[in-house]
Amino acid sequence: MDHFLTRDGELWAEDVPLSEIAAAVGTPVYVYSSATLLRHLSLFDEALKGMPHLVCFAVKALSNVAVLKLLGEEGAGMDVVSEGEYRRAKAAGVPGERIVFSGVGKTRGEMRTALLGGIRQFNLESEPEMRALSEVATSLGVVAPIAIRVNPDVDAKTHAKIATGKSENKFGIPIAKAREAYREAASLPGLKVVGIDVHIGSQLTDLAPFEAAYRKVAELTEALRADGHDIYRLDLGGGLGIPYTRSNEVPPLPSEYGEVIRRTVGHLDCEIEIEPGRLIAGNAGVLLSRVIYVKEGEGRDFLILDAAMNDLVRPAMYDAHHDIVPVIEPAPGAEPRAFDVVGPVCETGDTFARGRPLPAFGEGDLVAFRSAGAYGAVMASEYNSRPLIPEVLVQRDQFAVIRPRTSYDDMIGRDSIPAWL
Numbered sequence: 001m002d003h004f005l006t007r008d009g010e011l012w013a014e015d016v017p018l019s020e021i022a023a024a025v026g027t028p029v030y031v032y033s034s035a036t037l038l039r040h041l042s043l044f045d046e047a048l049k050g051m052p053h054l055v056c057f058a059v060k061a062l063s064n065v066a067v068l069k070l071l072g073e074e075g076a077g078m079d080v081v082s083e084g085e086y087r088r089a090k091a092a093g094v095p096g097e098r099i100v101f102s103g104v105g106k107t108r109g110e111m112r113t114a115l116l117g118g119i120r121q122f123n124l125e126s127e128p129e130m131r132a133l134s135e136v137a138t139s140l141g142v143v144a145p146i147a148i149r150v151n152p153d154v155d156a157k158t159h160a161k162i163a164t165g166k167s168e169n170k171f172g173i174p175i176a177k178a179r180e181a182y183r184e185a186a187s188l189p190g191l192k193v194v195g196i197d198v199h200i201g202s203q204l205t206d207l208a209p210f211e212a213a214y215r216k217v218a219e220l221t222e223a224l225r226a227d228g229h230d231i232y233r234l235d236l237g238g239g240l241g242i243p244y245t246r247s248n249e250v251p252p253l254p255s256e257y258g259e260v261i262r263r264t265v266g267h268l269d270c271e272i273e274i275e276p277g278r279l280i281a282g283n284a285g286v287l288l289s290r291v292i293y294v295k296e297g298e299g300r301d302f303l304i305l306d307a308a309m310n311d312l313v314r315p316a317m318y319d320a321h322h323d324i325v326p327v328i329e330p331a332p333g334a335e336p337r338a339f340d341v342v343g344p345v346c347e348t349g350d351t352f353a354r355g356r357p358l359p360a361f362g363e364g365d366l367v368a369f370r371s372a373g374a375y376g377a378v379m380a381s382e383y384n385s386r387p388l389i390p391e392v393l394v395q396r397d398q399f400a401v402i403r404p405r406t407s408y409d410d411m412i413g414r415d416s417i418p419a420w421l
């Protein structure tokens with residue numbers, strides 16, 4: 001459930017009509033609902049009730065500091081994959097002991113920053129990375145808490161670009177080599193083994209791959225304990241999928257996901273960490289855009305919006321579906337019309353939907369892309385020299401711009417012309 005509902009013939013974010021935000025801030029703009037973010041976070045807390053746990057929001061999904069602060073103040077931890085994300089989490093007031101550092105290519109500089117600033121654990125993905133972290137920690141006179149990300153060779157049955165748990169993917173250490181890797185980790189002076197990490201992919205709509213992966217982690221936990229390692233924390237990654245259309249089948253609920261965790265690793269007496277991003281942020285955000293033109297083509301009509309692939313790249317990049325809905329409800333009985341929905345960027349790939357039945361939109365009408373809170377603003381670029389668009393956070397009847405639209409002067413002013421030109 002989310003808090004974008006139609007009231008008095010128009011779409012609202014909590015107690016604010018989206019048309020009011022469009023009028024005040026302009027379009028395109030991302031709009032997030034605080035109540036929805038918090039509700040989704042609480043679903044995971046409920047799902048893991050009774051087990052010691054920490055829900056670490058995957059910052060990559062939506063990294064605005066205001067959003068991180070909102071979640072952090074509710075007790076969420078953060079899963080970060082770069083120094084930039086680490087600094088964002090810290091800027092949001094999240095203490096180091098609630099920040100987990102994941103990612104396949106952490107640099108020594110990033111390791112140093114996190115060790116000095118405080119860190120819950122590093123999730124390490126290769127032997128060279130283990131050696132590097134041990135060196136950095138030793139040079140600082142500290143010991144780094146670590147989990148090793150194991151690759152369980154499980155098919156997540158999701159889009160190939162966001163599956164991470166097969167042996168052909170770049171992620172983690174093959175689970176078959178894990179005992180050896182842990183042996184080396186335990187021998188390195190700058191590391192302290194605390195647990196195991198796994199993440200098999202994103203937008204999973206079936207629990208079976210999670211179940212398969214977590215069973216392997218449970219077996220590994222016992223094997224590693226038998227080898228003498230003190231495994232007391234399991235980071236089970238993110239990846240639970242969300243409904244992208246209001247009509248199709250519903251992905252598993254966080255409560256059902258929690259049951260899988262309980263069933264597979266609940267008996268191991270470990271602290272559980274999970275790293276959801278999409279489920280917390282996805283349906284907590286919309287991208288609000290305006291129709292620039294309706295162009296009648298040959299055999300198809302184009303709805304040309306002021307948002308483009310640079311603002312929301314998921315349809316172009318993953319053929320992802322986002323529901324596109326009117327902000328002002330069409331008159332009852334109005335005939336829908338099939339549109340190709342496109343942006344102004346000069347590429348055919350700048351297409352959000354083909355032949356989509358929609359209300360008979362006209363110039364100036366407002367539309368909302370649903371489910372755009374996760375992997376929306378964070379993946380935006382300034383391609384075609386289109387400045388980054390603003391982000392707005394709603395809380396009940398208030399809203400605030402939490403990132404302003406980049407101005408043309410700021411965008412162009414970042415370039416500098418060498419003296420010889």
Ligand code: LLP
Pocket residue numbers: 058061079102103162199201202203237238239240275276277278279314318374375
């Ligand atoms: N933990 C790790 C180590 C990850 O790599 C990811 C996502 C997550 C947690 C969070 O997964 P989530 O709960 O959000 O599924 N840009 C793509 C998604 C890429 C996901 C990358 N890793 C998209 O727009 O679909």
